[in-house]
Amino acid sequence: MCGRFTQIQSREAWLSALEGQAERSIAWDEQPIGRYNVAPGSNVLLLNYRDEALHLDPVFWGYAPPWWHKAPLINARVETAAESKMFRPLWQHGRAVVMADGWYEWKRDGAKKQPYYIYQRQHQPLFFAAIGHAPYARQQEKEGFVIVTAASDRGMVDLHDRRPLVLEAQAVSEWLHPDTSTERARELAEEAAMDPQQFHWHPVSRDVGSPRHQQPDLVEEIADPLC
Known part of the structure; x- marks a missing residue:
């Protein structure tokens, strides 16, 4: 699954990787975003396509339609999202992308849980596939977005059996475009x-368990992991 991630760099670090794919309606900004511990229930800069241009909108991380009387969902399984009652409309009309540097996952060993930070080996910008309630410029309360997840494999499965579905940069525009069919999105x-072999991970401070902590050292490797 994906329950915490980082948006540290400036928006230009991600948008430069998409240069030439589509027009943008996004103000130039080289100021680092500086979010080291993005948690569900907060607003997240979400990349989406509308009016024939790329847009960035602050969108609630979580999805709970009016008929859903439980806590908002934060993830959707790629294996079932396109056909499920909950997510089918979002897959068809609300595809989006979360810009990220990496994400946190907790490895369990009995009663112990040790957080790890996972990132691309060359620290390349990441693009998480997401779906949500569009149009994002007119967001309804708690009808935000969820991150699409896939099954982990190879070494990453030792941390958790699910991971965010990270798209290669060259596929982002097609994923976002409204003319892309449901089947093509699948x-x-x-x-x-992105192949799991492109990722690396290391243990980090357990302070990341509280979203109140936002300091840069949250992503730094520690020498004394619990497990």
């Missing part, structure tokens, strides 16, 4: 997902 989720 194909992109399979064909354009």
Whole structure:
């Protein structure tokens, strides 16, 4: 799953990786975003396509339609999202992307849980596939977005059996475009997902368990992990 991630760099670090894919309606800003511990229930800068241009909107991380009487959901499984009652409309009309540097996952060993920070080996910007209630410029309360997840494999499964579906940069525009069919979006989720071998991870401070903590040292490797 994905329950915490980082948006540290400036928006330009991500948008430069998409240069030439689509027009943007996004103000130039080289100021680092500086969020070291993004938690569900907060507003997140979400990349989406409307009016023939890329937009960034602050959107609630979580999705609970009016008929859903439980806590908002934060993830959707790629294997079932396109066909499920909950997520099918979002897959068809609300595809979006979360810009990230990396994410946190907790490894369990009995009663102990040790957080790890996971990132691309060359620290490249990441693009998490997301779906939500569009149009994002007119957001309804608690009808925000969820991050699409896929099954972990290889070494990453030792941390958790799920991971965010990270799209290669060259696939982002097609994923976002409203002309992309439901079936083609399914194909992109399979064909354009970043290979788990591209990722590295290390243990980090257990302070990341509280969203009150936002300091830069949250992503630094520690020498004394619990497990």
